[in-house]
Amino acid sequence: MTWSSPLAGVLLVGAVLVAGAFVVVVVDRAWGSIAAHQRVRVAALVAGPARDGALLLLTRPSTTERPDAQAWVLAPALVVAMAAAVVAAVPLSPGIAVADVDDGIVLIGAAFALVMVGVYLHGWSANSPMPLTGGYRFVALALSYEMPLALVLIAAALPAESLSVGAIVASQHDIWNVVRQPLGLPLYLVVGLGLATWGPLNMADGADLAGGTTAEVSGVSRLSWELARRSVLVAVAVVGAAVFLGGWQGPLLPGWLWMAVKTLVLVAVLTGLGHRVARIRLERFVVVAWAVLIPVALVDVFVSGALAL
Amino acid sequence: MGLISRLAASADVPVFPVVGIGGRTAARSLATLGGIRVVDHPRAAVLMLLVGRPTRSLLRPLLAVHDQLSGPRCTVWWRTGRDGGDELVAALPAVEVLPVGDASALRRVFTELVNGARASDPPALDDIETTPWRGVGPYGQGGSGMTGGTPYGRPLVGRAPDPDGLQLDQLPLQVGPFFGPFPPGLVLHLEVQGDVVRHASLGENPFTRWPGDAPLGPLESGVFFDAVAEVAPVAGLELARARHHLRWASDALRLHGLCSPARRLAALAERIAPGDAELVVRIARQLGRSRSLASVMRGVGVVDPERHGLRQGIVARSTGVPEDARLSDPAYRPLGFEPIVHEGGDAWARFRQRLDEAAQALILAERAGERIRAPGPAVEGPRGALAAGAPSPSGQLLGILPELLVDQEWGDALTIVTSLDLDVEEAAHEVPAEASA
Amino acid sequence: MSGSGAVDIAFWLAGTGSVVAAWLVFRTDSMVRAAYWLLASFVGVGVVMVLLHARFLGLVLVLMMAGEMTIMAVFMVMFMMNPAGLNPMTMVHQHRASKIAGLVAFVGLAYVGLVADFPDRPADVGEDPTAALGRELLGDSMLIFETAGVTLLATMIGSIAIASKKGRYGSGEDGSEAPALEPVTLAAPADRQAPADRQDGETGS
Numbered sequence: 001m002t003w004s005s006p007l008a009g010v011l012l013v014g015a016v017l018v019a020g021a022f023v024v025v026v027v028d029r030a031w032g033s034i035a036a037h038q039r040v041r042v043a044a045l046v047a048g049p050a051r052d053g054a055l056l057l058l059t060r061p062s063t064t065e066r067p068d069a070q071a072w073v074l075a076p077a078l079v080v081a082m083a084a085a086v087v088a089a090v091p092l093s094p095g096i097a098v099a100d101v102d103d104g105i106v107l108i109g110a111a112f113a114l115v116m117v118g119v120y121l122h123g124w125s126a127n128s129p130m131p132l133t134g135g136y137r138f139v140a141l142a143l144s145y146e147m148p149l150a151l152v153l154i155a156a157a158l159p160a161e162s163l164s165v166g167a168i169v170a171s172q173h174d175i176w177n178v179v180r181q182p183l184g185l186p187l188y189l190v191v192g193l194g195l196a197t198w199g200p201l202n203m204a205d206g207a208d209l210a211g212g213t214t215a216e217v218s219g220v221s222r223l224s225w226e227l228a229r230r231s232v233l234v235a236v237a238v239v240g241a242a243v244f245l246g247g248w249q250g251p252l253l254p255g256w257l258w259m260a261v262k263t264l265v266l267v268a269v270l271t272g273l274g275h276r277v278a279r280i281r282l283e284r285f286v287v288v289a290w291a292v293l294i295p296v297a298l299v300d301v302f303v304s305g306a307l308a309l
Numbered sequence: 310m311g312l313i314s315r316l317a318a319s320a321d322v323p324v325f326p327v328v329g330i331g332g333r334t335a336a337r338s339l340a341t342l343g344g345i346r347v348v349d350h351p352r353a354a355v356l357m358l359l360v361g362r363p364t365r366s367l368l369r370p371l372l373a374v375h376d377q378l379s380g381p382r383c384t385v386w387w388r389t390g391r392d393g394g395d396e397l398v399a400a401l402p403a404v405e406v407l408p409v410g411d412a413s414a415l416r417r418v419f420t421e422l423v424n425g426a427r428a429s430d431p432p433a434l435d436d437i438e439t440t441p442w443r444g445v446g447p448y449g450q451g452g453s454g455m456t457g458g459t460p461y462g463r464p465l466v467g468r469a470p471d472p473d474g475l476q477l478d479q480l481p482l483q484v485g486p487f488f489g490p491f492p493p494g495l496v497l498h499l500e501v502q503g504d505v506v507r508h509a510s511l512g513e514n515p516f517t518r519w520p521g522d523a524p525l526g527p528l529e530s531g532v533f534f535d536a537v538a539e540v541a542p543v544a545g546l547e548l549a550r551a552r553h554h555l556r557w558a559s560d561a562l563r564l565h566g567l568c569s570p571a572r573r574l575a576a577l578a579e580r581i582a583p584g585d586a587e588l589v590v591r592i593a594r595q596l597g598r599s600r601s602l603a604s605v606m607r608g609v610g611v612v613d614p615e616r617h618g619l620r621q622g623i624v625a626r627s628t629g630v631p632e633d634a635r636l637s638d639p640a641y642r643p644l645g646f647e648p649i650v651h652e653g654g655d656a657w658a659r660f661r662q663r664l665d666e667a668a669q670a671l672i673l674a675e676r677a678g679e680r681i682r683a684p685g686p687a688v689e690g691p692r693g694a695l696a697a698g699a700p701s702p703s704g705q706l707l708g709i710l711p712e713l714l715v716d717q718e719w720g721d722a723l724t725i726v727t728s729l730d731l732d733v734e735e736a737a738h739e740v741p742a743e744a745s746a
Numbered sequence: 747m748s749g750s751g752a753v754d755i756a757f758w759l760a761g762t763g764s765v766v767a768a769w770l771v772f773r774t775d776s777m778v779r780a781a782y783w784l785l786a787s788f789v790g791v792g793v794v795m796v797l798l799h800a801r802f803l804g805l806v807l808v809l810m811m812a813g814e815m816t817i818m819a820v821f822m823v824m825f826m827m828n829p830a831g832l833n834p835m836t837m838v839h840q841h842r843a844s845k846i847a848g849l850v851a852f853v854g855l856a857y858v859g860l861v862a863d864f865p866d867r868p869a870d871v872g873e874d875p876t877a878a879l880g881r882e883l884l885g886d887s888m889l890i891f892e893t894a895g896v897t898l899l900a901t902m903i904g905s906i907a908i909a910s911k912k913g914r915y916g917s918g919e920d921g922s923e924a925p926a927l928e929p930v931t932l933a934a935p936a937d938r939q940a941p942a943d944r945q946d947g948e949t950g951s
Binding site: 068071101102103106107109110113114116117120121124136139142143146150163 | 776778779782785805808817819876
């Protein structure tokens with residue numbers, strides 16, 4: 001069986017994203033119940049995503065005065081497609097790789113950059129003040145985290161002497177990147193929150209904008225947007241697990257299971273932050289990103305490069 | 310389809326509350342009902358819940374909100390307070406009057422909508438362009454120059470200098486009276502450059518009482534107003550104060566993205582008892598240590614007691630002015646009451662001030678026992694001293710709001726609005742109708 | 747490479763799509779749409795480069811252009827007096843000049859494409875193009891790229907200095923304002939004669 005055949009690849013990536021998005025919702029709500037000091041009801045947690053999804057399916061899509069209809073529909077599709085491209089570039093196990101290309105890390109960077117376009121368009125095309133503000137705020141955020149993202153991914157590629165994600169995983173046989181480059185994973189997780197517009201970095205869809213880019217969408221469009229955000233979070237966790245936590249490597253368990261466990265851990269960390277940390281002020285984040293995150297990411301690259309020599 | 314509608318019927322009921330006269334208390338309890346989800350924007354709701362009595366100036370926005378619900382949709386009405394408003398509500402296509410606070414009745418209507426037993430409401434307003442416009446140029450632009458003309462009746466916005474000395478667009482924007490993150494009824498006319506508020510002014514207070522209207526209320530801070538003229542148990546007043554501040558803190562946490570801790574505080578506020586003092590002290594300390602909350606609120610919306618003319622009240626205490634009507638209240642003298650103050654006067658000081666006062670109120674309630682407060686002026690309400698004839702604390706705070714909003718980014722502006730704990734109905738309560746028109 | 751037929755189809759799709767998207771840049775009525783049609787055109791070019799085995803360059807092109815085009819859209823909306831960029835407007839102006847410029851550019855490029863004697867040096871398929879690119883950038887062409895890099899960096903620092911809150915005309919918090927173009931506020935012509943003095947006087951507003 002070859003995972004790079006088109007049909008198998010599409011099915012595998014689709015399954016990872018849908019199952020991942022489901023897990024994101026369940027884990028997020030479990031954190032929510034814990035933070036609210038409520039009982040965690042497992043049955044309601046597991047059924048919750050299906051119930052809310054069904055309600056959104058039954059709700060009629062809404063429109064605004066003169067939206068950019070095509071871009072509005074395309075935005076969530078673009079974001080899901082980019083999350084899928086990212087997942088496809090990551091080998092999930094030694095035998096399971098859809099497209100472990102030589103330049104996988106660059107592909108991931110390009111796909112994450114196009115996510116920014118998708119989120120911005122989702123806010124812009126509604127032709128309504130709150131979504132529009134959400135879209136522009138996201139651009140300000142995204143332009144600030146692009147550099148740290150690129151730098152930490154490059155730093156992770158240095159010890160492997162390759163841009164392929166498979167080679168990066170293999171290079172962590174003796175020591176994981178999270179230990180070898182202690183600055184990498186925290187920086188990457190901050191950026192990941194921004195990419196998925198999640199928790200403290202939820203600039204696009206914040207409560208102060210009454211939902212931001214989601215303020216004018218309902219029905220299937222809303223469902224696809226929520227799926228899109230969660231698939232980006234899954235893609236972020238999958239890349240993080242492969243690039244910093246040694247990917248499929250680990251004792252006893254089969255490789256794909258290790259990958260799933262590590263992804264789940266990162267999903268739990270990312271969603272947990274959303275219930276502990278307040279949404280930051282954009283201005284402050286931009287200052288921190290340019291004055292702290294980028295220099296720290298540069299240190300990460302220089303140190304990793306020196307060690308790799 | 311059967312499976313989907315069955316699944317959908319068991320989802321949490323998304324409700325968008327719109328608050329009329331005397332509805333704020335009931336609207337706040339909505340968040341703590343099981344199986345109900347309060348949403349920020351009408352698009353996400355299936356039920357529009359009108360709480361309290363609408364006014365004439367709320368009617369048009371009410372109809373607009375109604376039509377923003379995507380459908381299936383329905384309007385339900387919780388009639389709180391005094392009767393009336395039926396002739397206004399009749400403008401809505403269909404209204405279901407339900408018992409106040411009854412979650413199962415809301416769910417029944419929701420289920421009927423989802424499984425098709427009840428038809429979705431038709432729109433209340435005609436879907437017409439107020440200013441039909443087709444443009445002259447080949448791309449629908451004005452025809453002269455690249456952006457000439459006034460597309461759709463909306464002239465291109467004027468330009469004004471921004472703080473960096475550039476000339477940038479300045480967009481006029483009316484927000485309210487049903488904007489989710491605002492206190493109900495607050496209308497602001499803003500001029501924004503990007504997400505920076507450059508100019509702000511208050512809109513008409515929709516709760517303004519015209520001659521011949523029924524009186525306002527019941528207010529959320531009603532027990533404190535009543536205490537001016539009636540005998541009141543001190544413990545009751547202090548419990549109401551603690552509940553008020555915890556509800557406010559829940560709103561603030563929700564605004565700052567901490568929805569689940571907000572749910573905890575909202576639930577706690579509903580069942581607060583004098584014995585909870587220790588718990589609230591602990592929560593206040595925990596939240597007061599939060600670095601992320603501090604960084605969001607510190608330095609935002611600094612109030613100067615001199616310049617803003619705030620001599621008393623909780624906002625003044627958060628600037629370091631130890632003024633409190635309870636100091637001179639004989640009922641409080643044996644309780645060893647000492648006013649709490651914070652320094653700084655920013656949103657962060659107000660946040661900690663309210664949490665600390667909530668904890669203090671519970672301790673006072675415990676100490677007060679069965680003690681009774683004799684009627685008399687200058688009751689210390691949750692926002693400041695209430696005295697017959699004096700302007701209400703909310704009215705005073707509303708007055709300083711526009712100035713505080715100037716040159717704030719949108720997120721900070723919302724932090725400021727929330728941090729002042731405004732009650733627009735309370736502001737209309739004391740001010741005579743002629744003065745606020 | 748398996749299925750060169752599929753590669754051919756992808757090549758022609760991406761190539762044609764790129765040209766069509768570039769044409770749509772000028773047919774649309776909004777700056778944001780125009781910017782993103784241009785991005786679509788670049789993505790098409792990126793795909794073509796990936797298909798030509800220049801994977802790294804193709805992906806980097808997409809990576810950079812996604813950010814660039816968004817910045818371009820934001821800046822155009824900011825400067826063009828058009829709230830949010832959604833008011834319809836024509837994206838073309840100065841028709842005669844642009845027709846001439848387009849025609850000249852097309853004829854020139856077509857002439858070069860048809861007439862020039864391109865070197866015929868088929869690259870070794872086994873060679874890693876990314877590594878070769880790296881050696882070129884840090885080898886023979888290093889001086890060129892470093893010069894370009896330092897120039898760009900200087901430009902960036904300069905523009906940040908101009909745009910920063912503590913801007914050219916004083917602190918933004920105090921209402922930074924450009925000095926008037928008309929020299930009406932100047933007291934005597936003697937003040938204008940010493941350029942060295944003027945630099946000091948400029949911050950006085």
